[in-house]
Amino acid sequence: MNSTDKKPVSSEELKKKRDKFLIPGIKHLYSNPPHFVKGKGQFLYDEKGKEYLDMFAGIVTVSVGHCHPxxxxxxxxxxxxxxxxxxxxxxxxxxxxxxxxxxxxxxxxxxxxxxxxxxxxxxxxxxxxxxxxxxxxxxxxxxxxxxxxxxxxxxxxxxxxxxxxxxxxxxxxxxxxxxxxxxxxxxxxxxxxxxxxxxxxxxxxxxxxxxxxxxxxxxxxxxxxxxxxxxxxxxxxxxxxxxxxxxxxxxxxxxxxxxxxxxxxxxxxxxxxxxxxxxxxxxxxxxxxxxxxxxxxxxxxxxxxxxxxxxxxxxxxxxxxxxxxxxxEKLMENAKVIGDYFVEGLKDLAKTFPIMADIRGKGLMLGVEIAASEKTPMPDETARIVEIAKDNGVVLGKGGVYGNVIRIKPALNINKENVDACLKVMRKALETVVPVGVK
Ligand SMILES: Cc1ncc(COP(=O)(O)O)c(C=O)c1O
CATH class of the missing domain: 3.40.640.10 (Type I PLP-dependent aspartate aminotransferase-like (Major domain))
Known part of the structure; x- marks a missing residue:
């Protein structure tokens, strides 16, 4: 059996092993991290075969999609x-x-x-x-x-x-x-x-x-x-x-x-x-x-x-x-078209969720700053939105000095259907964190 034939361990087992052998400075994005074993195009898969739409592309790195042929x-x-x-x-x-x-x-x-x-x-x-x-x-x-x-x-x-x-x-x-x-x-x-x-x-x-x-x-x-x-x-x-x-x-x-x-x-x-x-x-x-x-x-x-x-x-x-x-594949042009479409969708979502306080970026390098009134940063809520999105099959990034910016930087070949799927999950996560009507 070579190393690629090995059956992947469960995320729980891997987490324990990680804590034993990696320095604590290696932090993962989630408190409950999935164990990713496969990537294809704009999707990642965990060891149980669950699919995730990857909107962060390995920290803005998988520019043409996972394992592009x-x-x-x-x-x-x-x-x-x-x-x-x-x-x-x-x-x-x-x-x-x-x-x-x-x-x-x-x-x-x-x-x-x-x-x-x-x-x-x-x-x-x-x-x-x-x-x-x-x-x-x-x-x-x-x-x-x-x-x-x-x-x-x-x-x-x-x-x-x-x-x-x-x-x-x-x-x-x-x-x-x-x-x-x-x-x-x-x-x-x-x-x-x-x-x-x-x-x-x-x-x-x-x-x-x-x-x-x-x-x-x-x-x-x-x-x-x-x-x-x-x-x-x-x-x-x-x-x-x-x-x-x-x-x-x-x-x-x-x-x-x-x-x-x-x-x-x-x-x-x-x-x-x-x-x-x-x-x-x-x-x-x-x-x-x-x-x-x-x-x-x-x-x-x-x-x-x-x-x-x-x-x-x-x-x-x-x-x-x-x-x-x-x-x-004209991916730069795609980044512009899909990025603009994404911004429209995010702005629309922000009408229901004013904690989406600032939507910014260009092309497929987008950010949504999560803040309460008086621009107070909401890092805990941001972390929860990102965690809930993951549980619902969408990988988002997080950043900012105050830890309150959702970062959207997917592969440059995503399509409008991917954007709609992401927005739907973001809506669900936002509803869970901030019930509609609450500011
Ligand atoms: C703008 C910028 N410069 C430099 C770096 C460092 O790159 P690396 O992690 O490949 O050393 C990063 C990594 O996130 C970055 O975002």
Whole structure:
């Protein structure tokens, strides 16, 4: 009997074993987690064969659906041919993927470094920005998430994901563009993009005046789908250019068509960054990450970088197949159409449930902030909605600094029927948590 022939254990048994052998920091989304054993398209299956509509796609990662035939075939073919050499040997899949990334990214981005994760992509981009600029300081945004290494957790403006250890040096935070909870108490009618201007204040008052780089997610993912106004990144870029600061768009969640109109989220704001970092959706579940930068910046980094698994043939061949699938199946266009349909349905639901206080996002990167009157966050209710939805066969995500944002980020090939099924279950969960008529 090989390992794949093993009968899966029950979720109860697995939970006990988990508690014995995994560190407690590995937390699951649910207090009563199912044991998933199979995925197909937009569906997951537990060990008893129960089907779940997956609206979170393995944390915004399964971009073309679970076990997509074309992608799986590319992975298996490569696995059978050549699995590994490391970056010190020349192989074609890594180079082909880098060529494709240069083709689909905006502006003059053309030189890639392929890694195993988003964290590593961000680490690499920050180091390269520091080397190329000869400067050290970095600006990040409050409510951000950039990964789990020492540097990446320091770049993360969310206490939930920062360990109580001495942070990395030289990182400074500006306010984020959180319109629903504007840090400057503004409303759209009197907004002067104070959040963008805050970057200049941080440069002037917290740094040497010459930071190396700023890193930002076009839409903050883990932070709760926080979506800046249309003029935000244009204004930010002007300030960065004034001080000679490079810009990294962390597209680990927003990349590869997820936001609907563009391959990369930052293009929604008409801005060309100096780096794009990516991961998650590029591999559809296989470990991969990358940064891409300009020829000019890349030339500053002549010192050797080795990455044992980075750009390995299997992940690279898979990444290439994922991008081709997104293009061939017009999944970016689908994300726009289905995302708009989803937003309409959510807004309709919010008429009955005012605790759905803010509905935001672009394409299939959506968030619903759950709050009582006075915008009081409702994290317990949010957790219950997500748990009840799971019990009724729908997987939703959860996030936000206050733990009160439902995150909807499914595979890009879901359809209207899936949306209707999700909304029906959300209605049921909301009715259970907040009986109709109660505010
Ligand atoms: C925006 C963003 N950047 C970076 C990361 C880190 O990526 P990884 O978990 O692949 O290291 C994440 C992960 O959630 C992310 O959402």
């Amino acid at each position: 074309k992608v799986t075939e590319a992975t298996i073919n490569q696995l059978k041919t050549l699995q590994h050499t490391s970056t010190i040997f020349m192989t074609q899949p890594m180079v082909d993927l880098a060529e494709k990334l240069a083709e689909i990214t905006p502006g003059n981005l053309s030189k890639s470094y392929i890694t195993n994760s988003g964290t590593e992509a961000n680490e690499g981009a920050i180091v390269m920005a520091r080397v190329a600029s000869g400067r050290h300081e970095v600006i990040a945004l409050e409510h951000s998430y950039h990964g789990q290494s020492h540097l990446a957790t320091t770049l993360t403006g969310n206490h939930n994901y920062r360990q109580p250890v001495t942070p990395a040096a030289g990182i400074f935070f500006a306010a984020n563009a959180y319109c629903y909870r504007c840090p400057f108490k503004k409303t759209p009618s009197n907004c002067n993009l104070e959040c963008a201007q805050d970057i200049e204040r941080v440069i002037q008052t917290q740094t040497s005046g010459k930071p190396a780089v700023m890193i930002a997610e076009p839409i903050q993912g883990v932070g709760g789908t926080i979506t800046p106004p249309d003029e935000y990144f244009g204004q930010v870029k002007k300030i960065l250019d004034k001080y000679g600061v490079l810009f990294i768009a962390d597209e680990v969640q927003t990349g590869f068509g997820r936001t609907g109109k563009h391959m990369f989220g930052i293009s929604n704001w008409g801005v060309e960054p100096d780096f794009i970092t990516m991961a998650k959706g590029l591999g559809n579940g296989l470990p991969i990450g990358a940064y891409i930068t300009t020829e000019n910046i890349a030339q500053a980094g002549q010192k050797a970088v080795i990455n044992t698994f980075g750009g390995n043939p299997v992940s690279s061949a898979t990444g290439l197949a994922v991008i081709e699938t997104i293009q061939e």
